[in-house]
Amino acid sequence: MPRTPNRRSVIQSAIGAAALGGLAAGRAGAAAAAGPSVTVRGSTLLDATALYFVSYDGLVNNNAFQKHGLLTHNGHQYAVWYAADRQATVARRALTSTTWSRTTVGHALTADDSHNVISAGVSPGDGRLHLVMDSHSGGYFYVKSVAGLAGSPAAHPWRADRFGPVQTSMDGTALTATFTYPQFLVSPAGRLQLSYRTGYSGNGQAALAEYDGTRWTNLGAWSSATGTYTTAYGSSGSRNLYLHGLDYGRDGRLHVFGTWREQSTAVTCGANLTNHDTVYLRSADAGRTWTNAAGAVVGTTGAQLVSVTSPGLVVDPLSPDHALMNQESQAVDSTGRPHALISYVPGRFGQCVRDYVAGRIANAYNFHVHQDAAGAWHKREIPVPLRSSQRSQLVFDALDNAYVVMPYVRVVAASAASGWTDWTLLHDGTSTLNAFGEVVVDSTRVPVDGVLSVLYQERSTGTTPSPLRVIDFQLPRG
Numbered sequence: 001m002p003r004t005p006n007r008r009s010v011i012q013s014a015i016g017a018a019a020l021g022g023l024a025a026g027r028a029g030a031a032a033a034a035g036p037s038v039t040v041r042g043s044t045l046l047d048a049t050a051l052y053f054v055s056y057d058g059l060v061n062n063n064a065f066q067k068h069g070l071l072t073h074n075g076h077q078y079a080v081w082y083a084a085d086r087q088a089t090v091a092r093r094a095l096t097s098t099t100w101s102r103t104t105v106g107h108a109l110t111a112d113d114s115h116n117v118i119s120a121g122v123s124p125g126d127g128r129l130h131l132v133m134d135s136h137s138g139g140y141f142y143v144k145s146v147a148g149l150a151g152s153p154a155a156h157p158w159r160a161d162r163f164g165p166v167q168t169s170m171d172g173t174a175l176t177a178t179f180t181y182p183q184f185l186v187s188p189a190g191r192l193q194l195s196y197r198t199g200y201s202g203n204g205q206a207a208l209a210e211y212d213g214t215r216w217t218n219l220g221a222w223s224s225a226t227g228t229y230t231t232a233y234g235s236s237g238s239r240n241l242y243l244h245g246l247d248y249g250r251d252g253r254l255h256v257f258g259t260w261r262e263q264s265t266a267v268t269c270g271a272n273l274t275n276h277d278t279v280y281l282r283s284a285d286a287g288r289t290w291t292n293a294a295g296a297v298v299g300t301t302g303a304q305l306v307s308v309t310s311p312g313l314v315v316d317p318l319s320p321d322h323a324l325m326n327q328e329s330q331a332v333d334s335t336g337r338p339h340a341l342i343s344y345v346p347g348r349f350g351q352c353v354r355d356y357v358a359g360r361i362a363n364a365y366n367f368h369v370h371q372d373a374a375g376a377w378h379k380r381e382i383p384v385p386l387r388s389s390q391r392s393q394l395v396f397d398a399l400d401n402a403y404v405v406m407p408y409v410r411v412v413a414a415s416a417a418s419g420w421t422d423w424t425l426l427h428d429g430t431s432t433l434n435a436f437g438e439v440v441v442d443s444t445r446v447p448v449d450g451v452l453s454v455l456y457q458e459r460s461t462g463t464t465p466s467p468l469r470v471i472d473f474q475l476p477r478g
Contacts, residue, residue: 034399034401034476034478035401035415035417035476036397036401036402036403036413036414036415036424036426036475036476037413037426037475037476038403038411038413038426038427038452038473038474038475039473039474040427040471040472040473041451041472041473041474042098042471042472043469043470043471043472044093044098044099044100044469044470044472045467045468045469046079046081046091046100046102046455046468046469046470047081047083047084047089047102047467047468048467049083049084049465049466049467050081050082050083050084050457050465050466050467050468051081051082051083051084051086051109051465052457052460052463052464052465052466053112053114053462053463054114055112055113055114056113056114056115057114057357057389057390058114058390058437058438059114059436059437059438059457060082060109060113060114060115060116060117061081061082061117061455061457061468062436062438062439062440062455062456062457062468063114063115063117063391063438063440064327064328064329064390064391064392064393064438064439064440064441065117065181065183065327065391066117066118066119066440067119067182067183067184067185067245068119068120068121068184068440068442068443068444069081069117069118069119069120069440069455070440070441070442070445070453070455070470071120071121071122071442071444072095072442072444072445072448072453073122073150073151073444074127074150074151074152074153075094075095075153076092076093076094076095076150076153077092077093077095077442077445077453078090078091078092078120078129078150079091079092079100079455079470080118080119080120080131080133081118081468082109082118083104084465085108086108086109087104087107087108088104088105088106088107088108088109088118088131088133088134088141088143089102089103089104089105090102090103090104090105090118090120090129090131090163091103092153092158094153095445095448095449095451101158102158103158103159103160103162103163104160105131105143105160105163105166106143106160106163106165106166107133107134107141107143107166109134110134111134111136113136115135115136115180115181116133116134116135116136117133117182118131118132118133118134119131119132119133119182119183119184120184121184121185121186121192121194122150122151122184122186122192123186123191123192123211123213124151124186124190124192125190125191125212125213126147126148126151126213127147127148127149127150127151127152128144128145128146128147128148128149128150128151129144129145129149129150129163130142130143130144130145130184130192130211131143131144132182132184132194132196133182135179135180135182136180137178137179137180137199137200137201137204138177138178138179139168139177139179140168140175140179140182140196141166141167141168142166142167142168142169142170142171143163143164143165143166143167144163144164144171145162145163145164146162146163146164149162170194170209170211170216170218171215171216173209173215173216173217173218174218175196175198175207175209175218176196176198176199176207178198178199178200178204179196179197179198180196180197180204181195181196181197181243181327182194182195182196183195183196183243183245183246185246185247185248186248187210187248187254187286187287188248188252188286189286190213191210191211191212191213191286192210192211193208193209193210193211193246193286193287194208194209194210194211194216195207195208195243195246196208196209197240198221199225199240200240201240201261202238202239202240202261202262202263202264202274203225203238203239203240203263204225204240205221205222205223205224205225205240205241205305206221206222206223206240206241206243206258207219207220207221207222207301208220208222208287208301210286219287219288219301219302220301220302221301221302221305222287222290222299222300222301222302222305222306223240223241223299223305223306223307224305224306224307224308225238225239225240226238226307227239227307227308227309228308228309229260229262229267229276229308230267231267231268231319231320233266233267233268233269234264234266234267235264235266235267236262236263236264236266236267236274237263237264238262238263238264239260239261239262239263239274239308240260240261241258241259241260241279241306242258242259242260242261242275242326242327243256243257243258243327244256244257244258244259244327244328244329244330244340244341244342245257245329245330245331246287247330247331247332247338248332249332249336249337249338250332250334250336251336252284253282253283253284253336254282254283254284254286254287255280255281255282255330255332255338256280256281256282256283256330257278257279257280257315257330257338257340257369258278258279258281259275259276259277259278259279259324259325259326259327259342260275260276260277260279260308261273261274261275261276261326262274262276262320267320268319268320268321269321269351269352269354270352270354271320271321271323271352271353271354271356272354272355272356273320273323273356274320275320275323275324275325275326276318276319276320276324277314277316277317277318278314278315278316278318278324278340278342278369279313279314279315280292280293280313280315280338280340280371281298281299281306281313282338287301288300288301289301290306292310292311292312292313293312293315293371293375293377294312294375296311296312298310298311298312298313315340315369315371315377316342316367316369316377316379318344321351321352321353322344322345322346322347322351322353323344323345323353323356323359323360323364324342324343324344325342325343325344325360325364325391327391328340328341328342328343328391328392329341329391329392329393329394329404330394331394331395331396331402331443333396333400333416334396334398334400335373335400337370337371337372337373338370338371339368339369339370339371339394339396339402340368340369340370340394341366341367341368341369341392341393341394341404342366342367342369343360343364343365343366343367343386343391343392344360344364344365344367345359345360345362345363345364345365346363346365346381349362349363356389357389358389360386360388360389361386361387361388361389363385364385364386364388364389365381365382365383365384365385365386366381366382366384366386366392366404366406366412367379367380367381367382368380368382368394368402368404368414368420368423370420378419380420380421380423382404382412382414382423383423384406384410384412384423384425386406386407387407387408388406388407388408388437388438389437390407390437390438391407391438392404392405392406392407393405393439393441393443395441395443395446395452396446397446397450397475397476397477397478398446398447398450398475398476398477398478399416399476399478400416401413401414401415401416401475401476402414402416402420403426403452403475404423405439405441405452405454407435407437407438407439408428408429408430408433408435408437409427409429409430409433409435409439409454409456409471410425410427410428410429410430411425411426411427411428411452411473412424412425412426413426427473429456429471433456433458433469433471434458434459435456435457435458435459436456436457436458436459436460436466439454439455439456440454440455440456441453441454441455442454442455446475449477450474450475450476450477451472451473451474451475452472452473452474452475453470453471453472453473454470454471454472454473455468455469455470456468456469456470456471457469
């Protein structure tokens, strides 16, 4: 049955003052606490000559969808990138140190494609560091460390021989021959999970695999590429779901926001990309069963797949004509409420953005979307122009103040006390850091010591290597 986008149904808030006032009053205890702030603690150099080339308007070393390109575990921080000689490189430092130790893992980047990122994760049960890398709708490469390298770092020297051989499967478990977008996360049971896409842009499926400390299991796909999506311009019969992330709340629920991308541009006004709608799903059983925000089951991994026609998924309807970004960002606050960051060109600049990159650079803004304790959805434009075609990232401090790290290391924030309405620019690295644009944020460090670490690469030209750095900001700790 063709699906016609419903522009009136799902999002309940133009952010009414009464609703926001109630939310702020409900957070009165935190209101007396500190609002958001950022203080630069310093920066460190990872690589003076990191690999540099621009493709798909991005760099392979600093794509925001890279989870995790910067990661904290057991008092140490880990960073991954490709050096000028294309070697996959990994470094670590103690959180109290400004000195990084680096090594390589025996793999060289195979293609000049910014999708072919390195993603890192740690399995808590055996303390191994895992890397998945170098794939865009093709084969992937996997490396894991010896047991305890990340779990007991003081007991293990940082050397190449601490990593095993490069593999083209997950220890013998095959995933897909069309692999993209690895993202690691740890389930409430302490199992390391790997999210990935199988298939292609406009014709792919979101999928999950899981490591129990002994072996990997492919749980399978959970989103569908099939179904009919129809607008006033035409129809599309194929798509993929781009995820803004996967995050567990303190109650063990897994939260996922995303956008659909259609294969056919017939659904647009003439736009060259077909991203539409912000959708939300959650799972109470570590990604096996999926429900909408109302709690109705809409899919099961490996069996009944979530589709564009599944009921109750859309929390912010938007046509494919506004240059909506895919794979933006999301987070869960301390009360377990899900938040998403999305960006697009608002309708006041016109109802048809034909050139995605140029349109976003000229007129795109970020928007904060969140669910309140009563289940209602709220949305607010962040009043700082994006001035970029690229992605921003969302994190929360210990007081539930929200921070958005925009391209060029611009940091805007809003207080929990205001109900996240008082967005303010706190740091602007545009003229001082020479950052290329998109950055990588270590969301795993903030809960540990209140430090926001941001990895960025300096702008260069052509394929001339450039410095790769990490800048650290102190946030309020409560």
